[in-house]
Amino acid sequence: EPEVTQTPSHQVTQMGQEVILRCVPISNHLYFYWYRQILGQKVEFLVSFYNNEISEKSEIFDDQFSVERPDGSNFTLKIRSTKLEDSAMYFCASSEGTGTGRAIGQFFGPGTRLTVL
Amino acid sequence: AQTVTQSQPEMSVQEAETVTLSCTYDTSESDYYLFWYKQPPSRQMILVIRQEAYKQQNATENRFSVNFQKAAKSFSLKISDSQLGDAAMYFCAYKTGTASKLTFGTGTRLQVTL
Numbered sequence: 185e186p187e188v189t190q191t192p193s194h195q196v197t198q199m200g201q202e203v204i205l206r207c208v209p210i211s212n213h214l215y216f217y218w219y220r221q222i223l224g225q226k227v228e229f230l231v232s233f234y235n236n237e238i239s240e241k242s243e244i245f246d247d248q249f250s251v252e253r254p255d256g257s258n259f260t261l262k263i264r265s266t267k268l269e270d271s272a273m274y275f276c277a278s279s280e281g282t283g284t285g286r287a288i289g290q291f292f293g294p295g296t297r298l299t300v301l
Numbered sequence: 302a303q304t305v306t307q308s309q310p311e312m313s314v315q316e317a318e319t320v321t322l323s324c325t326y327d328t329s330e331s332d333y334y335l336f337w338y339k340q341p342p343s344r345q346m347i348l349v350i351r352q353e354a355y356k357q358q359n360a361t362e363n364r365f366s367v368n369f370q371k372a373a374k375s376f377s378l379k380i381s382d383s384q385l386g387d388a389a390m391y392f393c394a395y396k397t398g399t400a401s402k403l404t405f406g407t408g409t410r411l412q413v414t415l
Binding site: 232275295 | 334347348392401402404408
């Protein structure tokens with residue numbers, strides 16, 4: 185069964201450093217998402233991406249964050265200058281569509297645990 | 302703003318028994334979708350079941366079924382014949398028909414005992 189993959193599984197970085205989190209969505213999916221989950225809290229939406237542009241973003245997704253689909257398979261989240269409060273599990277997700285029937289289901293990757301020291 | 306509320310931080314069920322997890326949501330939209338996700342200790346988010354608001358029939362996926370009460374804005378998850386592998390955090394989530402983001406509840410931790 186196709187699945188979303190993410191690398192690395194765990195990233196440790198120093199405050200102020202840039203990190204890039206990588207995701208390979210399911211191949212026939214057109215919509216891509218990043219979510220984060222601070223330990224012990226609920227999952228929060230960051231951004232959605234379709235047709236090579238951001239379609240929706242939350243207030244968390246400020247100028248420190250950016251997303252990119254550099255080739256036909258990868259989808260990346262960049263944090264330019266990490267802060268302590270960026271420590272969280274970051275999930276990538278993908279879906280076939282957003283509006284009808286089974287296509288709306290978002291399938292999540294295993295997550296990248298980001299630790300900012 | 303849409304909100305999703307899970308009022309049960311923890312639940313426990315005996316193996317082979319049935320358990321129901323509660324979820325309520327607040328929305329003024331008529332076109333929306335509801336989901337239950339399972340998060341085991343590995344922290345992977347696994348889609349368990351989905352429900353379209355325009356469908357009156359409750360969704361079912363094997364041992365998992367929902368009780369969707371649109372007027373009450375309630376979306377509970379029933380797990381039948383509970384198994385040890387069902388032990389996890391369960392998150393209820395909501396999405397409007399036009400937006401792409403999922404809004405999650407705070408989760409219910411389910412323990413399955415022998």
